Amino acid sequence: MNDSATSLPAAPGAIDPGLTRAFGGVWRLTYPDFFRIRRLLVLAGLSALLFLLTSENVRHGQTSYFFRWTTEFYLTFLLPAVALLSAAGAIRDDMASVSVDYVLTRPVRRPVFVVLRYLSQMLCLQASSLVPFAAVYAAGVLHGVDRLGAMLPHLLLAQGLAVAGFSALGFLFGAITTRYFALAIAYGLMVEIGVGQIPTQVSKLSMTHHLLAMLQPIVPGARGLHAPESITAAGGAIMLFVALALGGAIAIFSLREFTGAGTAEK
Amino acid sequence: MPPIIHADNLSRFYGIVLGLNNVTFDVQPGITGVVGPNGSGKTTLFRLLTGQIRPSSGRIEVFGQVPWNNPAVLARLAYCPESEAVPAALRPLDWLVALGQLSGLAAREARTRGAAALERVRLAPEHWRKPVAKFSKGMKQRVKLAQCLLHEPRLIILDEPMNGLDPMGREDFSAVLRQLARDGTSVLISSHILHDLEALCGAFVLLRNGRIPRASNEAASAEARRRWPAATTIRCDNPAALARYLFERDLIRGCEILAERGTLHVHWSDTDRFHADPHGILLASGVTIHEVRSTASFLERAVEPSLTP
Numbered sequence: 034m035n036d037s038a039t040s041l042p043a044a045p046g047a048i049d050p051g052l053t054r055a056f057g058g059v060w061r062l063t064y065p066d067f068f069r070i071r072r073l074l075v076l077a078g079l080s081a082l083l084f085l086l087t088s089e090n091v092r093h094g095q096t097s098y099f100f101r102w103t104t105e106f107y108l109t110f111l112l113p114a115v116a117l118l119s120a121a122g123a124i125r126d127d128m129a130s131v132s133v134d135y136v137l138t139r140p141v142r143r144p145v146f147v148v149l150r151y152l153s154q155m156l157c158l159q160a161s162s163l164v165p166f167a168a169v170y171a172a173g174v175l176h177g178v179d180r181l182g183a184m185l186p187h188l189l190l191a192q193g194l195a196v197a198g199f200s201a202l203g204f205l206f207g208a209i210t211t212r213y214f215a216l217a218i219a220y221g222l223m224v225e226i227g228v229g230q231i232p233t234q235v236s237k238l239s240m241t242h243h244l245l246a247m248l249q250p251i252v253p254g255a256r257g258l259h260a261p262e263s264i265t266a267a268g269g270a271i272m273l274f275v276a277l278a279l280g281g282a283i284a285i286f287s288l289r290e291f292t293g294a295g296t297a298e299k
Numbered sequence: 300m301p302p303i304i305h306a307d308n309l310s311r312f313y314g315i316v317l318g319l320n321n322v323t324f325d326v327q328p329g330i331t332g333v334v335g336p337n338g339s340g341k342t343t344l345f346r347l348l349t350g351q352i353r354p355s356s357g358r359i360e361v362f363g364q365v366p367w368n369n370p371a372v373l374a375r376l377a378y379c380p381e382s383e384a385v386p387a388a389l390r391p392l393d394w395l396v397a398l399g400q401l402s403g404l405a406a407r408e409a410r411t412r413g414a415a416a417l418e419r420v421r422l423a424p425e426h427w428r429k430p431v432a433k434f435s436k437g438m439k440q441r442v443k444l445a446q447c448l449l450h451e452p453r454l455i456i457l458d459e460p461m462n463g464l465d466p467m468g469r470e471d472f473s474a475v476l477r478q479l480a481r482d483g484t485s486v487l488i489s490s491h492i493l494h495d496l497e498a499l500c501g502a503f504v505l506l507r508n509g510r511i512p513r514a515s516n517e518a519a520s521a522e523a524r525r526r527w528p529a530a531t532t533i534r535c536d537n538p539a540a541l542a543r544y545l546f547e548r549d550l551i552r553g554c555e556i557l558a559e560r561g562t563l564h565v566h567w568s569d570t571d572r573f574h575a576d577p578h579g580i581l582l583a584s585g586v587t588i589h590e591v592r593s594t595a596s597f598l599e600r601a602v603e604p605s606l607t608p
Contacts, residue, residue: 130380
């Protein structure tokens with residue numbers, strides 16, 4: 034329009050706040066929600082329940098049952114479901130008025146915001162996931178499961194990859210629709226349970242397939258349909274899923290118009 | 300002085316629902332009121348200005364630039380929405396620090412500025428340790444204003460910020476906004492409390508059904524505000540006698556008598572004649588007068604012309 038208008042003095046806040054400061058802001062908006070007393074109590078309660086269920090599995094079966102329980106229920110069902118739904122809820126919250134009006138009216142580019150929000154969400158979930166992991170692990174230690182110490186790094190790595198991968202998928206589903214729960218169920222049935230169990234190359238579309246293939250040579254109960262994968266290959270595959278899912282979420286989030294709390298659901 | 304906001308044939312539709320319909324206007328630096336009934340397009344205008352939505356057609360510029368996804372614009376403005384939604388778990392200062400960092404401030408500076416902003420909007424320090432979600436509506440309004448002050452924006456957009464504030468709170472708010480204007484920050488504010496806006500704003504944008512009706516904006520123009528009111532309400536002992544007296548002298552062209560309330564609404568035939576010597580005319584009528592006031596403020600008349608009798 035006219036140049037004199039643009040020559041008004043700049044605000045002390047920068048046009049580009051920089052990644053460090055922007056991450057600091059997003060982190061401060063994210064972590065308090067994770068570490069509220071009520072939420073921590075729920076987490077502790079569910080972890081105690083998980084401890085009891087794991088103990089029951091080990092007590093009534095053999096040591097290998099512990100690993101099957103850990104890999105097939107905890108690492109490839111419970112944890113992915115929690116990560117996906119938690120992340121989808123987080124991005125949905127960011128499309129609501131409480132976030133849009135205050136956060137997206139700041140000079141942080143939307144793609145940058147999505148990436149920083151993903152990192153904050155994922156780090157918080159990684160931290161809080163250590164509690165149920167400790168419960169499962171403690172049950173194993175209590176019942177004298179063999180070679181548990183040697184497997185700890187691999188189990189932790191699998192947990193980290195599961196949280197990273199399914200959080201990104203949650204961001205994509207949440208960005209697509211408010212009915213992300215239904216989308217998650219459909220995805221789980223079609224890809225993770227359906228395609229992922231087909232003994233062909235197509236099963237590589239499943240993230241849990243890669244997790245199991247990575248654990249297969251190390252953890253006795255981890256059953257893979259195909260040849261075992263190295264940590265690098267499995268980690269690389271899951272990071273590729275992360276990049277694709279996050280890229281989709283960024284594209285949707287960046288192009289979306291936020292017309293208000295009610296209409297953000299459109 | 301160059302305008303800070305320029306809209307040119309600006310329209311925004313939500314499917315078949317009209318938000319703004321082909322409006323053209325400029326907003327100059329200073330405090331500008333955006334006035335209109337619910338659904339007139341105020342919030343749509345604010346969302347366009349803050350880059351949350353794009354125009355369906357036409358153009359809008361803030362500081363000479365298109366605001367959609369434009370950090371250069373967003374760095375220089377702040378937005379206080381009408382919505383009461385605030386983060387559930389955060390305390391006010393923590394929230395302000397986070398938002399300050401998103402505006403490019405270092406954490407320590409954001410904390411200092413946040414504390415100063417909370418003091419400036421007079422949120423008592425004993426409330427700083429409570430989560431914002433547990434605040435009363437008025438306290439939330441104060442925190443919402445505080446988050447606008449963090450990064451010293453050049454333009455603050457406030458959507459119904461006076462909602463939920465008591466008269467003292469509204470005066471506090473007005474004082475902060477006047478000080479901001481004196482310091483060179485422009486303010487765009489909408490409110491249903493028209494008297495507050497009249498006292499606060501130097502200019503107005505009047506919206507109705509997504510349009511800017513020319514007659515209403517002329518009625519709220521600076522020139523119109525200097526004119527005498529065309530209608531007056533007089534509370535007196537004998538409104539019928541007073542009406543007869545004014546009619547006989549051809550001072551009024553219409554009136555409404557509310558005898559049970561001792562009130563007379565008159566519409567002057569020649570406003571200058573009455574306002575040249577109001578005391579003399581009313582004293583000469585012989586009727587005991589209790590109160591004389593404009594029937595409707597200029598802004599009320601501009602927004603709702605039917606308010607004049």
